[in-house]
Structure formats: structure tokens, C-alpha cells
Amino acid sequence: MANTGHLVEPSIYALAGFSVAQYGELLDAIYRGPLEETPWSSALESVRVLLNACSATLVLRPPTFDRPGSMFNMPPRETYRRQGVTYNSHYHSLDPFVDLPPGMVTTVDKFVGAEAWCRSPVYQELLKDLDMRYVLGADIQSADGVVCRFRLCRGHDAHDFSEKDQAICLARLPHIKRAVDLYSRIDVAESERGLYEYAVDRMLIDMVLLDDQGMVLKANAAARTLLGENDGIRLRGGKFEFADTRERGRFREPLRRSIDSISAMQDDGAPAPMVEAMSHGGQPVHRQCGAALPDRRTGLEGHATGGIPRYGGGAGAFQRVLDHAARAGLRRWQ
Secondary structure, three states, X not given: OEOEOOEOOHHHHHHHOOOHHHHHHHHHHHHHHHHOOOOOHHHHHHHHHHOOOOEEEEEEEOOEOOEOOEEEEEOOOOOOEEOOEEOOOOHHHHOOOOOOOOOEEEEHHHHHXXXXXXXOHHHHHHHOOOOOOEEEEEEEEOOOOOEEEEEEEEOOOOOOOOHHHHHHHHHHHHHHHHHHHHHHHHHHHHHHHHXXXXXXXXXXXXXXXXXXXXXXXXXXXXXXXXXXXXXXEEEEOOEEEEOOHHHHHHHHHHHHHHHHXXXXXXXXXXXXXXXXXXXXXXXXXOOEEEEEEEOOOOOOEEEEEOOEXXXXXXXXXXXXXXHHHHHHOOOOOO
């Protein structure tokens, strides 16, 4: 059973027999998936229960010989294993139920053949003892070209998945694909942010993340130490407070310009105005300070920092931080 592109034919919805409330709950679980502590646990569990399956799995990155896969299972299990040998480490290479045409929902008995499946090493040596006889699956190609796998299993005492079961899964596929693409973007953004924060910490830069109202969302360890010294600048009510009114005005105006510029930023990614903030104590600060602002235009993090230009996303963000540090010579503000 296959769909056409990103569209699902009305007959599929009719065969699936969804009520409006039921379909809404399923979609809510899918799109909530990337934000859950265990991604897609709610979506996998809901479809597992709905289709009376003993296991539901979403493989975001299939395993290879030199790299383990990334998969989420309901009910939760560390991995599929037999005597210490796992699906990730060995049995993935013996699995005949792979490389399905994108957008197709089918059963292993139809795709491989019941006799061939029951003779296969992955079934005989692994899944049989786990009471996994019947398998329903679909492969999903994400926007970045990675093929993800969705699988449901039933035990030996159950029956194979029906046309209605396949229709229920097929109606969900376009939404799973969009949610996987969203998860991929979030994962990349978090990885790049982690690299950026690591570089900033190593450069002894105090960095504070603000929302578009100037409220502090997050501060790195160096910034927390500086603010805790209460040396002319501190946090009060979630915002910066300066001991000197001139410093307060000096900070507030460029901060407001930076916030306003983010929503009107040009498509060419021109840097936002920079914001400077430093301790007002008697001794000069031996590290730089900066503020980071969320980019409302892209939904990703933009930066307006003292001494540091705004860096966009991309794999080169980390290197650009280091390049700028070298050019700047890590000069402190006097």
C-alpha cells in the first residue's frame, strides 16, 4: 500500500476509520515527539496500542558496520540482543526487511515472503525468541536524504497486519516525515549551539542568552560568576541592573536596537548591532562579556555580542568563532 508524494488519498482515511478526535490526538503525539525527553515515545506508544502491536520502533539512523544506529522503541528497551549480540552490531546486516520504496507501507510477509522470513537468520536467531513474528513497516526519506524506518511487531499468537492497519500507518507517514525533519533541524541546531558555547567558554567570554524582551534565559558559567560578584552589574527580576545609571542607558539603547533589528534583519544575514556590557568595578574585567538574542526571523539563535560578531548556523560556525578570536587576539575591554 503506497501513497503519492506527500498526499494521502481520501480513500486511505476512509479505510483507516479515524474519528476527528482520534486523528487529532495521533498528530499531536507525532509533532510533540521531537520535544519529548524520549523522542516520539507518545506517538510510538499510541500507534502500538491502537494496532495491538507488541513493539513500535522508529529508526532515525540505520546502523552500519562502523556506526550504531539511532532508534527509539516502545515499550522502551536498550536494544534488541541475543547472548550479547545486538541488532545494531550484527543483525542489521541480516535483516531482509529493509530498503522499502519510500512512502510504501507493507508487511514482511508480503515484501519478503512468509517462508523466507521465517527462515531468515534475523528471525530465527533474534526475533523469534522475542516473540516477534509479524512486522509492518515503512521507510521514510528525510529532507537531508537519510532513510528512516518505522516498524511495528506482533507476536506469534496474533495475526498479521490488515489493510486497515496499513492505512492507519500510511495516513501518518507524511506527518512523521515532517516531524523527523523538524527533529533533525533541532538536533543540528543544538549540536552547533553546544560547539559555540564550548568555544565561548574556552575564550573566557561571559555569554548571556536573552529573549526579545531583554529577559535572561540562560547564562554560561563565566557570566554567572561575574554576575554573582555584584560588581556594578547584576541580575534583578530576570534582567540586567547596573549600579551606574549612565551604564544602564549605555546598555539599554543598543540592546533595544539589536532586538528590533532581529525581526527586520535582511535576508543576506547582515549582522545585528552589537551590545556591550561589562563590570563597573574599580578593577578592569579580564574577560569579555556578551549577550545572545533569539532570532525571531529564523527560529534559531542569533547573537548580538560585545566583541563578537553575529554567527549564523552551519557547520562552520565553530571555526568562525575561533577565527575571529585569533584576529581579535582575545583583547579584553578596558
